[in-house]
Amino acid sequence: MLTVAADRLRDELTLALGPGGVLTAPEDLAAYAFDAYSDARLPVAAALPRDAHEVAAVVRIARAHGEPIVARGAGTGLCGGAVPVTGGVVLSLARMNRILSLDARNRIARVQPGVINLDLSRAAAPDGLFFGPDPSSQRISMLGGNAATNAGGPHAFAYGSMSAHVIGLEFVDEAGDITWVTIDDAGYDITGVLVGSEGTLGILTALELRLLRTPRAVRVCVAAFDGVEAASECVSSIVAAGIAATALEIMDRTIVRAVEAHYRAGYPQEAGAVLLVEVAGESPDVEASERAIAALARDCGTLAWRSASSAREREALWAARKGAAGALGRIAPNYYIQDATVPRTRLPQAIARVEAIAREHRLPVGNVFHAGDGNLHPLLIFDRREQRQLDAVVAAGHDILAACIDLGGTISGEHGIGYEKRETLPLVFSADDIATMERLRGAFDPARGFNPDKIFPSGAVCGEVRTPSPTLSHA
């Protein structure tokens, strides 16, 4: 963008939002050039609206200037979704962070998109309620970002991902108009398609969310196995037996050691892999499920079984699990987290393939993942200062995705396509499938002003777009 035009855009934004609502200095903009996957260009400006009307103003101004609009929550996304790849205006929802209402009788919360995920469950707890989706980033990621990515997390196994919990929303469209939609509207499920649209269809400015009742009894257990394959085998058999667990998470030795170094939660460090099992519900059922799962674990050759004896111990096990990526970040120079899903019976095979691919590319790998859903997260460890490793990590990531597709799976279970996987999309979908998705996009945003460089393959578009590569190494 030409300097004069950029100055005019910044002036107009400042006029609309006030000086506190717009950042333009390069040192300030640096914080808006990256997410947890990569960095790219500095945006022309970062706008921090306080309400939907200000969001609408930002959309209109950016549109008038022909500048792309990149929505941003907390920037914890793992696929480059919030990265302004070709510049433009970053629209941060961070200042819209109020819980608007909490209706305990009907179990519904209305929130602004900048509310931190965990804060909602905290606010609902006195009423005996909680919010189901709990991405491991829940202490920092925002509900708007969670909705835009259709985030999952360990409890998606029992409660489903975001889309099963967003029952209505307010959004600002490409014309700068503000609309409320709910899943009960007569007509097409606009709510359903906006969830998971990764900022490419509109800006979410409020959410209406379903809350769940806090279960009366909860048990958390840890089973040790000699390897990830055996642990995965156990998960497959628990799922196949129809036992109602609320979370089934696996960590391999690399991850357990990283986690224990930091959290000392009591995971067995000698085992090749551990399985974290949570069962919740009515107390007699919970006990019966725990016994049934323990028996299956024995059949799958568990080395040890431990049941957390107190709420404190349970929380410690969970805190360590949810902090796994961060803990690895403390000991690895860099890591690249992949996200793919396979049918659950294929988990052991998928894990074997991942390990073979990592060996082939001479990269250490850690595995920490939502096993109950067949959702893998191999973490490839590398040093970005070494070109060979950087190349290897990108190639290995690709091979892992191809292997998962080969097993009947797909290339993202919860993190999204974003910038990272846009060129991989055609491995899963035909040109007709993608063209059909484009019809949806065309109905919302024909000019492609919202997050234009995401989800869809770049196709014939040329120009010197810098390819970001994974840089993640923070907590």
Add this chain to the structure above:
Amino acid sequence: MSAKLYALGTHLPGDVETPATLAELAALLRACNETGRAAVLFGGRTLQGLGAVPKRYDVAIDCTRLDRVIEHEPRDLTIALEAGCRVATLDAVLAACGQFVPLDAPRAAAATIGGTLASGWLGPRRATYGRARDFVIGTIVALADGTIAKAGGMVVKNVTGYDLSKLYVGSLGTLAAIGQANFKTLPLPSVRRLAVAPLPEGSRARTTANIAALATEPAAALIVTGFAKEIDAPSGVDGCLVLLLEGSERTVDAATRELRSALGAAGVPQTRLIDREAGFAFARVLDAYVETLGSRSMTYRSLGLPSDTTPRIDAFARVARANRLTLETIEDVRTGDVIARLSARLVADFATRAKLFDGERRTALAEARILVAPEKLRAGLDAWGAPAASLPLMRTLKSRFDPNGTLAPGRYVGGI
């Protein structure tokens, strides 16, 4: 096939087609699209009264020959079927391996998967298990121009590309023809028990409150008033509570004890428990949602919060009284749905009263929509209620997916 079976409003289709494969279905649509003929998709014809009467209607496409189970891996808890499969087939195939998908479709033996999804059917157990849309993990559709397009896949967690399945569910065959649907399944609860209790006069409000406070939530809780033929139980002055408990034997037994004392405290003395026939009895209640009294009844669904069912039922009652129609209702304590069936004793009286009723309810019950109405009256009724704020966007969507208006033009919201 007799064209009469496929009459809509006063239209009869010129042709009835029965494709046996997705490719045939797509080719038919393409042919209609190229020759400017309007096509309406048919499943089990259990919900064909949903929506307005199409503006144009040349070809009926009956999808019931698309009835294959495509892929079923019980250990993955997933299943893929063609859209013409009956819901009862899905239920049976899954029950054989201890699983289910909570679609709660009325008339499950006739209803098809495709029709149930396209109609956006909402059942009472969604408060416990989630909506049909949340169980759809993938679809294959044919667009009006014959394009075959896939969305989602066979994995239970998937954010690869847009979730277009959400768009097709509830689109009533106006955007695309659903050819195949993939579901994730749930383990079947080991015990189902239906508790049926007539509510004595004055006990309703307390019953509702006490049920909402139950520690073990029922899978469904309905208060039925009327529907004597469908609900095989004596009704109290305040209606009849029909409550479904599902879970392990221990949990259901504990829930039963808790329920009895909650009902006792609400002044409800007798509760009948149905165990062996619980599934059958519950299915009859679901059938009541769309059961007609010939051409002298119509049924609405009003969606809302569990806390505001009473004012909506009162509004139905007021407008019914003013127009001398009999009102029967199903109040869903957990989801907030109100199902209202209006009838007259004589067919001859019904048409005028129904039209007046429908006109008046547009203010008091703007949100309510019609589930079933006599075919001949439908053109004069407001099938959809007040349009949503997103109507202009819906029109744009229609024009992107079906620019020629081949798929049931005029049937959808706002004349789409």
